[in-house]
Amino acid sequence: MTLTLAAVARYPVKSCRGHYVGSAVVEPWGLAGDRRWLVTDPDGLAVTARTTPRMLLIEPVPLPDGLLLRAPGLPDLRVRTPYGNPLADVQVWADRVKATLADEDAHGWLTTAVGAPARLAYLDDPRRRPVAPEYADAEDRVSFADGFPMLMTSNASLAALNELIAAGPNAAGAPLAMTRFRPNLVVDGAAPWAEDGWTALRIGEAPFRVVKACSRCVMTTVDPETATKGREPLATMARHRRFGSKTWFGVNLIPERAGVTVRVGDPVEVLGTRDGSEPLR
Structure with missing residues (x-):
């Protein structure tokens, strides 16, 4: 199965609108220009x-x-x-x-x-803010992102989630867009939820550790185009993606090599996997 990088996104101001770009430089604390x-x-x-x-x-x-x-x-x-x-x-x-x-x-x-x-x-x-030590090495740093330098999601997982929403009680409305989840990197070509088991990746020439799945909050229920709230995707994820007390979508990454540029279309290579059917929490 061939995996590719389908999208690159940055969010210059935390919680404000993001923008998609063709490429971005990987810095130790995230993509250049992201959440500073x-x-x-x-x-x-x-x-x-x-x-x-x-x-x-x-x-x-x-x-x-x-x-x-x-x-x-x-x-x-x-x-x-x-x-x-x-x-x-x-x-x-x-x-x-x-x-x-x-x-x-x-x-x-x-x-x-x-x-x-x-x-x-x-x-x-950005060297002032360390990553939580239970998930990181002592030298790892993060900008104003919630807790980790980068977030990666999968188009296949979003398609699977939209199918679950369509089959449930809140089926009305268009499928949810990936912008709800505010990823930095989006991967194409993987099986749905395959990222739950990844532990290491290389995207183009840039290696990453996959250190933790991403628990999702009420912010995903806000339409980023209108700022109006709804019930999805959390209602459906509570039925199908609840592990422990939280719901999960996407994985958090820590860069292993700074100064490398990632580009849309780059090959994505899974360098490590783990056993288990639940996301790494």
Whole structure:
């Protein structure tokens, strides 16, 4: 069976709209340009689309010197990368990290966009945030992603999930798009759920460890095109993809070699597998 890389995606601002690209450089903490920016409340706590779904309508466009922010009903705002600005404590889940605050106009624009006081922070030095030690080596690092440098999903697994949804009580509506799951890498050619058993991969010239399956949250029930909530895919995954107390889709990766570019169409080679019928939790 031939596996290929079908898509590459980056999310410049955590919980805001992502964009698909033809290629991206692999850095130790994830794809270059992925989740280096974070929206916080005035106390530095991360604000995400789990509680503020309208964030998915904010479109950050990467620029050589920062971002262009777009949102319905607001003028575009150009935000410079805040090198030299004051550092502040920000918090992503249990991790407190020093990050650089953007200029005041960015805070005001985001406050209007999300409907609550907000600030924008930039992780100028991603070496500050380690990956959870129970899944990683001591030197592994992550940007503002939830917990791991990269997330990979499979088109075959999404097709299988959509078939399960279509056969269930919430069958109305179009099949769910992969954008619900916010992956960095999407693989074609695998059997459904095959990624549950992978432990190591090579994509083009880039090797990765597969360290943990990805548990899914309420954010997947928000349509990223409209920011409206529904019941799927969690309702169906609770019936068919529940292991322990959580539901699972996709796997988390840690890069083994930085500076390599991954490209759509690259061959994907499975370098290691494990026994067991459940995702690695």
